[in-house]
Structures are given as C-alpha cells and as structure tokens.
Amino acid sequence: MRPLELKLLVIFDVIMTEKSITQAAERLSMTQPAVSNAVARMRVLWKDELFVPDGRKIQPTTYAKNVWEKVRDSLHNINQAIEPADFEARSAKRTFRVALPDIALDALWLDMRKLFEKEAPGLNLHAVPYTIACTQPLLDNADVDLVIGQSNRSLENICTDHLFDTNYVCVMRKSHPLTKKPLTVEGFSLADHLLVSLSGDIASPTDQALQQLGLTRRVAFTVNNFFSAVPIIKESDLIAILPTDLLHNYLACNELAIVHPPIDIPHASISMLWHKRQSADKGLIWLRKHIKQIFIERRAYQVEKVLNFIDS
Numbered sequence: 001m002r003p004l005e006l007k008l009l010v011i012f013d014v015i016m017t018e019k020s021i022t023q024a025a026e027r028l029s030m031t032q033p034a035v036s037n038a039v040a041r042m043r044v045l046w047k048d049e050l051f052v053p054d055g056r057k058i059q060p061t062t063y064a065k066n067v068w069e070k071v072r073d074s075l076h077n078i079n080q081a082i083e084p085a086d087f088e089a090r091s092a093k094r095t096f097r098v099a100l101p102d103i104a105l106d107a108l109w110l111d112m113r114k115l116f117e118k119e120a121p122g123l124n125l126h127a128v129p130y131t132i133a134c135t136q137p138l139l140d141n142a143d144v145d146l147v148i149g150q151s152n153r154s155l156e157n158i159c160t161d162h163l164f165d166t167n168y169v170c171v172m173r174k175s176h177p178l179t180k181k182p183l184t185v186e187g188f189s190l191a192d193h194l195l196v197s198l199s200g201d202i203a204s205p206t207d208q209a210l211q212q213l214g215l216t217r218r219v220a221f222t223v224n225n226f227f228s229a230v231p232i233i234k235e236s237d238l239i240a241i242l243p244t245d246l247l248h249n250y251l252a253c254n255e256l257a258i259v260h261p262p263i264d265i266p267h268a269s270i271s272m273l274w275h276k277r278q279s280a281d282k283g284l285i286w287l288r289k290h291i292k293q294i295f296i297e298r299r300a301y302q303v304e305k306v307l308n309f310i311d312s
Contacts, residue, residue, distance in 0.1 A: 005045070011038045012050075013075040016068045017142045018095070019057045026093050072142065076277045087282030089120035096287055099128040099138050100148040101198055103226040103246050104270075107302075108148075111294045131199040139275040145284055148291070151271035158273050161288060163295050165267040167303060168206075169310065171230070171247065172239040172257050179257045185213065188262050192220040194238040196229050206241050209263045230256070241265060248302040251309050258310050 015024040021039070025032045043050055048063040060068070100108070105127055116123050128144050136155050138144045151160045170188070172178060178187055189210055195202060202219050210217055221238055223229055226246050233240055234255050241261060250256055272291060278284050 008038055008042050008045070009071060009075055011035060012042060012064075013068070013072060015039070015051065015058075016060060016064065016072070019059070021051075021058065023095060027095075029093075073277050087286050089123065089286055091122065092120060092283060093122040094283055095124040095126060096146065096284070097126045097128055097144040098146045098148060099130040099134065099144045101130050101226065103243065104148045106227070107245065107298055108291060108294055111298070112290070115290055133199060135273055139273065142275070145274065145278065145281075146287065146291075147273040149270065149273070150268050151273060155273070157276045159276050159279055160271040160273050161292065162269060162271045163292060164270050164299055166243045166245065166270055167267065167307075168241050168261060168265045169244055169247065169306065170239060170259050170261045171233055171242050173234050173236070174255050174257050176237060176239065176257060178239065183259050183262050185215065185262045188239075189215040189217050191217070191239045192237060193217050194221045194223065194229055194232060194236075194240040195219045196224075196226050196240070196242065197222045198224055200224065204241075205266045205268070206261075206263070209265050213263065243268075244303045244306040245299060248305045251305065258306065260310060 011024070011028060011030075014027050015021065015035070018024045018027060021035050022032055025035045028035065039051065046063070046067070049061050050064045051058040051060055053059075109125070109127070112125055116125065128138070130147065130149050132150050135147045135149060136158065138147060139155075139158055148163070151162070170183060172191075178191060193206075195204060195206075197204070200222070202222060207217065221232065223232070226242070229240055229242060230246070230250055232238060234253075247256070247258060272288055274284060274288075
C-alpha cells in the first residue's frame with residue numbers, strides 16, 4: 001500500500017468514527033478544507049461517493065460501511081501507534097460519546113462538567129440513549145466510546161470494569177393503602193405496578209422472582225426513563241421497584257413510602273463497557289478513571305442515605 005493511501009485510510013477511519021468532517025478535522029489536528037480535499041481524493045481512488053450529507057452530520061454509503069468493517073480494527077492499531085503515547089487532558093481536543101441511562105447521567109454529568117472546566121477545557125462529553133440490547137452494536141460500530149449499564153452477560157470483544165451492584169427498594173406514595181401494614185408478598189403481587197423499561201420490554205427480575213413463588217403481577221404503566229417514575233408514583237396508586245440510587249433526592253419531600261421489597265430481587269451489575277480495540281486509548285483510560293472515581297464517591301453516600309431512611 002502506498003503511503004498516500006494509508007494516510008487516506010487513517011483520515012477515513014476518523015471520519016467514520018466522528019460522522020462529521022469538522023469533528024474529524026479537530027481530532028486529526030487538520031483544517032476542514034484539508035480533510036475535505038482528502039475525501040475528494042478518496043472518492044476518485046475508490047470510485048464511490050463514500051459520504052452523503054445528513055443535517056450537520058454525514059452518513060456513509062454502503063461501500064464505505066463495508067470498507068470500514070474490514071479495516072477499522074487494523075486502522076485503530078495504526079492510529080494508536082502514531083498518536084502521542086501520553087494523553088494531556090488540559091490540551092486535548094476530543095469528543096467522547098457515552099451511552100448511559102438517565103439515572104447514571106444525573107449521577108455523573110455535573111461533576112464531569114466541573115472536571116472538564118477545571119482540567120480539560122477542550123474535551124466534549126456527549127450522552128447517547130442506552131438500552132441493554134444496544135451495547136454490542138454501539139461499541140462494534142464505534143458509535144460510542146463507552147457504555148455505562150448492565151453487564152450481566154459476556155459480550156464478544158467487549159471489555160468491562162465493574163462499578164457497583166444496584167440495590168432495589170419498593171416505592172409508593174405516603175398515603176398508599178399498602179402503607180397501613182407491613183408489605184406482604186401477596187399485597188405486593190396484587191398491586192398495580194409501574195415499571196421502568198428502557199427498551200419497552202415488560203419482563204424484569206421482579207417478575208422472575210415472583211414466578212419462582214408461583215405469582216405474577218400487573219404491570220399497569222411503564223416509562224422509559226427513571227426520572228419519570230417518581231412523579232407518577234407520588235400522585236397515583238401505582239407502586240414500583242426502583243434502584244436506591246434514584247431516591248436520595250426525594251427523601252426530604254416526605255411524600256414517598258420506601259420499604260424493602262417482600263421478595264428477593266437479584267442485583268443488577270453496573271459496569272463501564274468498551275470495545276477491546278480501545279483498551280490502550282489513553283484518553284478513554286483517563287475518562288474511565290474519573291467516571292469510576294465519581295461513582296465511588298457519590299454512590300456510597302446516596303445508598304446509605306436511602307437505607308438509613310428505610311430503617312429509621
């Protein structure tokens with residue numbers, strides 16, 4: 001392969017990753033006209049349009065997707081070889097894309113912004129919607145750099161770093177009929193339930209735990225993000241199983257009854273996940289380090305606060 005073609009492939013890889021000529025130019029420390037000229041040469045050499053406009057972004061053609069599928073891992077190794085060995089957060093210019101649920105975003109994003117303003121003013125952090133099923137394709141296709149979510153199963157070519165195990169509590173409004181006496185399994189199973197389902201699937205570990213006892217429940221309402229759940233619970237007869245992490249901000253309002261579930265609900269293992277091709281990525285290593293530190297510092301306090309409230 002001629003040096004020119006190799007250089008074009010490296011530029012092509014970054015454009016495919018960023019889905020933007022402008023952002024690719026920033027990542028490559030090139031001018032936007034220089035990257036556009038490189039794309040023009042690619043189109044002549046490879047006899048394909050390669051990229052078509054899509055609002056402020058661009059979308060690859062089928063030919064471009066097929067090429068990238070075959071060469072992206074090798075190109076990433078080349079990029080790692082020619083990029084500086086060290087990541088200097090203060091001078092770096094880069095956009096990180098992270099797929100995560102709203103509850104994790106709430107726990108992280110403000111602290112991450114404060115960190116970026118103090119130590120890494122040239123870095124951007126973009127949130128992407130998360131579901132369990134989307135983890136593998138998002139990382140395989142380099143649509144995101146990192147996923148924060150459940151890691152209960154092994155995924156091919158995906159690396160993980162465990163953050164914490166989620167604890168669950170049962171939540172209802174303060175004047176709910178079920179608060180008048182200790183919550184039983186029967187009362188729990190007969191209630192109308194609200195389920196947080198990021199994917200729309202109504203099957204959950206709670207249902208599996210009930211099935212082992214020969215019981216079922218009625219999922220009367222679902223929402224597709226965690227922070228929609230509590231306002232509905234406060235104003236209705238629905239009850240919900242929610243992670244302790246969500247509830248620390250609502251304790252002072254004194255409008256919720258929070259109790260231990262009457263059944264054993266399996267913990268969910270929450271991890272950071274990334275593709276193995278980015279295992280040596282110094283920038284991503286820096287990001288993962290700070291995300292883990294924030295979770296460790298914030299979550300211990302939040303969970304203890306909720307559990308103390310229940311047991312008081």
